[in-house]
Amino acid sequence: MSNERVILCGGVSDAGLPRLEQEPVRLRMWGPHKNVDLHIEDISRPLFHDIPSQFLDLVEVATYVYCADQAVTRGGSDVEGAGGNWRRKLYFRIPVRNPDLWNGPAVLGILQETLSFVSEDEYYLEFEGLRDGPALQQYLKFSEDASALVPREEVVLFSGGVDSLGGAVDEAIVHKRKVALVTHKPTQKLSRRHRRLCELLAERAGDAKPIHFPVIINKAKSLGREYTQRTRSFLYASLGATIAQMLGLSRIRFYENGVVSLNLPLAPQVVGARATRTTHPRALRDFAKLLGALAGRPFAVENPFVLKTKADVVDLIAKAGCGETIRYSTSCTHTWEITRLHTHCGACSQCIDRRFAVLAAGQADTDPGEAYKVDLLVGERAEGEPRTMLASYVETASAVSRMSAMEFFSRYGEVSRIVRHLDGSPDANAIEVFKLYQKHAKQVTGVVEAAIARHASAILKRELPASCLVRLVCDSATLVGPGIAVPPAAATRPPATMGDNVFRQTGGHWQVRYAGGKDWILEPSKGAAYLHILLSHPRTVFSAVDLAYQVAKVPQKYALGSAGEGSDEDALVAYREKYRELAEDMEKAEANNDEAEQDRIRREKEWLAEHVKKDLGFGGRLRKHADDRERLRKSFRAAIRRVLAEIAKYDKLMAAHLAPPRLTCGNKPCYDPHDHIEWDT
DSSP states (O other), rough: TTEEEEEEETOOOTTTTTSSSSSSEEEOSSTTOOOOEEEEEEEEETTTTOOHHHHHHHHHHHHHHHHHHHHSSOOSSSSSTTGGGGOOOEEEEESSSOOOHHSSHHHHHHHHHHHHHHSSEEEEEEEEEEOOOGGGGGGGGOOOOGGGGGOEEEEEOSSSSSSHHHIIIIOOOOIIOOOOEEEEEEEEGGGHHHHHHHHHHHHHHHGGEEEEEEEEEEEEEGGOOOOOOTTTTHHHHHHHHHHHHHTOOEEEEEEOOHHHHHHHOOOOOGGGGSSOOOTHHHHHHHHHHHHHHHHHHHOOOOOOTTTHHHHHHHHHHTTTTTTGGGOOOOSSSSSSGOOOOOOOOSSSHHHHEEEHHHTTTGGGGGGGGGGBBTTTTTOOOTTTHHHHHHHHHHHHHHHHHTTHHHHHHOOOTTHHHGGGSSSHHHHHHHHHHHHHHHHHHHHHHHHHHHHHTTTTHHHHHOSSOOSSSHHHHTTOEEEEEETEEGGGGGOOOOOOOOOOSSEEEEEEEEEETTTTTTOOEEEEOOOHHHHHHHHHHHHHOOOHHHHHHHHHOOOGTOOTTTTTHHHHHHHHHHHHHHHHHHHHHHHHHHHTTOHHHHHHHHHHHHHHHHHHHOOOGGTTOOOOOTTTHHHHHHHHHHHHHHHHHHHHHHHHHHHHHHSSEEEEEEOOOEOOSSSOOOOBB
């Protein structure tokens, strides 16, 4: 495969690694043939002290990963093959000071999973011992800034974009916290803009003046072949955590708006590795696990803006009296196109997000339109991706703005996976995510509607370019409402018929309704899965083993995946008990000479044995434990209690209906409605 590469770091050999068509990528941060240079600037000498060697390893590992991410192309900007052709398989061999730690299960597994998730590539890492490696001082450039001696309360990752600027404003200006800003500078083109941002923040922060740590990575030009840089957040997290270690802190904060962070595909052209997962809630949780394993203590990685739109962030900056700073922030990913006149290309997804946010927040004066090479609303756009991405972005926003919660969750089933990685109730979080996307969608459509009204005369006279956004919208054949286009697949459909009593899956969620009341959304859980089986089979007596076994066999049917509550342990107990029951059933079938039943039982036992063997979490053996049944009953009852408590938050009448004697959860779980109630399941 052309997208498979071996990455050799620090002069290691390639012995034992896959032999591929292309030569290995060789990265060196010191010694002969050095082609990667790392510097953390403006470190105060009194601040500096030695950090655990595993964090020095971390800085080097993250730098190697980041440089390799850019050195191995994803194959171009093919939109039709969006995602599939972009995924790479990367084999790393890296020298470290603590090879046993890095090769150990607590670090290696989570590291490979995290990198693979963030970039949607396959990562395989192997670590060997480093001899005579550089000390941390080699990477530091010292400063005598006295303000750096003030104790810091937070470490904030500061890219210089609108969202991280909003985070710095919120921390230092609004809440007067003393923060350290860690900035990765991928190009010197942004140095002047970053400097000006820091000056403006310092002027407004007073005694809470932030200290700023720029990090510069220079690499050979031949290593710059891919611009997507999906592992940049891993580099950021690693640098931020290392600075936090120096400051005696155990938390870092990313600031990124929720629409970008949660990564639902609002434009088909931005999918797979091309859609950022840099601050996805799962990625941040994984970063925290990895950093905690390295630090030997809990380490937090947070995104306080996860439920804000970018327009909300712009509004926060303006209300804090920092509107002037917006023009010095940089969101564009095409940094090689930046000029003094045009600081933003206006065509990439980040520029589109930014401009919509600024206009929706009423801050056009703080972010001059002439800074964009292509105007968002009336600028002529090239054929292909620049045009289709913007049109699709607006079409999707139009569709989302009119969706009910049920339609939204049905369209974006991945919400059920996202909310498991957010703090708080998954059900409440799901509703907050829906509100977030509705708000963003209405902000986008509001900007377009205002533009159409403002340019109505020019639109009628065909004075605007045919490829500009307002013309694309107005000339669309699928107009719905006041000049907003809707993709045919997302156009309004007749609502599905719904009975008075509903407990059915839609997308990755449960749609619930009782006694003709208002329908609502319930997040996936084991308790919900058990309840669905019981409601689907009224007056049928089950055992806890039967119910747990049914759910364990097809967790994907109930949107549980591997993230269900205690899924491995409960499933294993259910498998053991089911295996024992099958053995008893086999004795009866043999006694009755029932060959058909014997064949069925054999197939079921074979399935059980094979399934357990494949699942590493189960260890592959079905040993009986005396208390299996009681453990499973307790787990079942606890799961039902949790789901009933969740139901009571939304529909107390339904919760009351599902109380004993109608729903029993003892040794023989059963749902008996005691009257003529039929559930749509």
